[in-house]
Amino acid sequence: MVMTDSPPPSDRPRTAKSLAFALFRPVLFAVGVIGLALGGLVLSHRSNPEIAALPPPKSLPIPTPAASSAPIVLAETEPAPPISPSDFKNLPPNLGGDLRGFSMKPPEPASEPEPPASDRYELTLRLEKGDTVDKILADIDVPEADRKQIHEKLNALLKKRKLPVGEEIELLLQNVPEQPDAPRVLSLSVRPQPEREYIITRRDDGTYDGEEKTYKVSPRIVRVEAERHGSLEQSGVRAGAPSQAMVELIRALSYDVDFQRELKEGMKFTVLLEQLVTSDGRVTHPGRLLAGELRLLKRTVVVMRYRPQGGADGFYNPNGESVVRAFLRTPMDASKISSRFGMREHPILGYSALHAGVDFAAPSGTPILAAGAGKVVMAGPNGGYGLYVKLQHTSDVGTAYGHMSRLGPGIKPGVAVRQGQVIGFVGSTGMSTGPHLHYEFHRGGKQVNPLAQKFAMRAQVAGKDAGRFQALAKQYLAQLKNAPVVAGTKKAKDKDSPQVAKGD
Numbered sequence: 114m115v116m117t118d119s120p121p122p123s124d125r126p127r128t129a130k131s132l133a134f135a136l137f138r139p140v141l142f143a144v145g146v147i148g149l150a151l152g153g154l155v156l157s158h159r160s161n162p163e164i165a166a167l168p169p170p171k172s173l174p175i176p177t178p179a180a181s182s183a184p185i186v187l188a189e190t191e192p193a194p195p196i197s198p199s200d201f202k203n204l205p206p207n208l209g210g211d212l213r214g215f216s217m218k219p220p221e222p223a224s225e226p227e228p229p230a231s232d233r234y235e236l237t238l239r240l241e242k243g244d245t246v247d248k249i250l251a252d253i254d255v256p257e258a259d260r261k262q263i264h265e266k267l268n269a270l271l272k273k274r275k276l277p278v279g280e281e282i283e284l285l286l287q288n289v290p291e292q293p294d295a296p297r298v299l300s301l302s303v304r305p306q307p308e309r310e311y312i313i314t315r316r317d318d319g320t321y322d323g324e325e326k327t328y329k330v331s332p333r334i335v336r337v338e339a340e341r342h343g344s345l346e347q348s349g350v351r352a353g354a355p356s357q358a359m360v361e362l363i364r365a366l367s368y369d370v371d372f373q374r375e376l377k378e379g380m381k382f383t384v385l386l387e388q389l390v391t392s393d394g395r396v397t398h399p400g401r402l403l404a405g406e407l408r409l410l411k412r413t414v415v416v417m418r419y420r421p422q423g424g425a426d427g428f429y430n431p432n433g434e435s436v437v438r439a440f441l442r443t444p445m446d447a448s449k450i451s452s453r454f455g456m457r458e459h460p461i462l463g464y465s466a467l468h469a470g471v472d473f474a475a476p477s478g479t480p481i482l483a484a485g486a487g488k489v490v491m492a493g494p495n496g497g498y499g500l501y502v503k504l505q506h507t508s509d510v511g512t513a514y515g516h517m518s519r520l521g522p523g524i525k526p527g528v529a530v531r532q533g534q535v536i537g538f539v540g541s542t543g544m545s546t547g548p549h550l551h552y553e554f555h556r557g558g559k560q561v562n563p564l565a566q567k568f569a570m571r572a573q574v575a576g577k578d579a580g581r582f583q584a585l586a587k588q589y590l591a592q593l594k595n596a597p598v599v600a601g602t603k604k605a606k607d608k609d610s611p612q613v614a615k616g617d
């Protein structure tokens with residue numbers, strides 16, 4: 114929300130009159146806010162780093178007509194500095210030194226001809242717990258008759274909806290000489306949803322009008338450039354990617370990337386997002402993950418979203434292979450291959466024989482995971498295999514696990530298992546020289562090399578999808594390089610993040 118933007122400098126030559134107004138404007142604003150502070154408002158103050166960074170004024174901006182009339186001549190070369198909340202922090206406490214609960218911006222640059230805007234000022238107030246719009250207006254001494262009208266108009270617009278805590282009420286106020294302590298509300302607006310704004314405006318006859326303004330929402334493709342520092346998810350979030358998109362990206366990458374070993378501090382990644390944005394530039398959806406690129410030491414991994422015809426969304430590499438593997442690369446975490454598939458000298462039998470599986474060395478008790486979803490067809494002692502589990506995944510494909518120290522919870526013939534479920538624990542039962550997992554992959558009832566199977570097990574976009582996917586992949590690869598970069602968060606208004614909603 115642009116509450117504190119300064120108006121762009123006007124090109125028009127300034128008249129003495131408008132200069133006087135320009136100088137009076139902050140002065141009158143100051144009168145308003147001091148009165149406001151004395152009213153004892155304690156609302157949370159929305160900080161603005163740019164404004165907060167302004168140096169405090171050398172003297173207190175306590176307005177007196179004498180003080181403000183003198184520097185008018187100087188204004189030609191030295192415009193009055195914008196007044197900011199920080200200006201008031203130096204006031205003694207009894208004058209409201211801690212002016213929490215308001216923020217302001219100077220009036221919009223006036224269109225030709227310039228109206229006498231000096232007595233007008235904007236104020237943004239935030240609903241706290243237990244607040245109502247009416248109460249907020251009463252707190253700043255808006256006359257009751259006006260409040261009543263505004264209340265009715267706003268209720269008619271909002272129907273039964275309640276404004277949430279933290280909702281911002283934007284006001285354009287006017288100081289009226291006849292009632293110096295009671296500002297007149299020229300307009301009030303709330304925007305509980307980015308695409309919908311409710312505006313109450315004062316007519317010349319003193320009555321109020323209510324209006325609902327809707328904004329068109331359309332998609333926008335942006336990218337987030339980030340570096341990994343600590344958690345990959347948080348690194349992305351800090352750079353402006355929504356957490357949900359990061360979680361999705363990490364999951365899509367996890368089939369191919371060994372995060373523990375391959376992912377290092379400072380590694381760069383890019384997230385391509387589709388945001389939804391209103392016609393006036395507000396983000397209504399922070400971004401759906403379209404694609405992601407992670408630059409590892411020796412290779413770059415790219416994943417992209419695609420929905421095959423008649424299918425569901427999935428993630429694919431640029432070659433059109435699904436990132437999801439039907440089988441895990443290894444049926445346990447951080448395992449070390451100690452013996453590969455093939456002919457070898459048998460360590461116990463002492464003669465050369467086919468090693469019909471792959472051995473993974475791991476400490477006794479390391480959990481063994483189901484390589485894929487399937488059904489337990491054997492679970493128990495099995496000769497030289499020791500304590501053994503066999504899973505059937507499809508009519509054609511099975512996996513087997515030997516030398517276990519014990520079975521996983523609930524593992525017995527006939528039960529279904531999910532991919533990654535613990536089916537047992539590493540041991541050294543049966544014909545074994547030390548704790549390890551003997552892992553076999555069966556196709557058509559025959560043992561094959563598990564490590565040679567993994568790529569064959571990916572789904573691939575094919576048929577009519579192939580052309581469509583290629584076009585999309587080309588587009589995403591280009592956009593990963595050249596889509597507009599989204600700025601880091603913590604700057605934009607974000608109602609979902611509590612640290613912003615709470616103010617400072």
Ligand SMILES: [Zn+2]
Nearest residue numbers: 470471472551
């Ligand atoms: Zn083995």
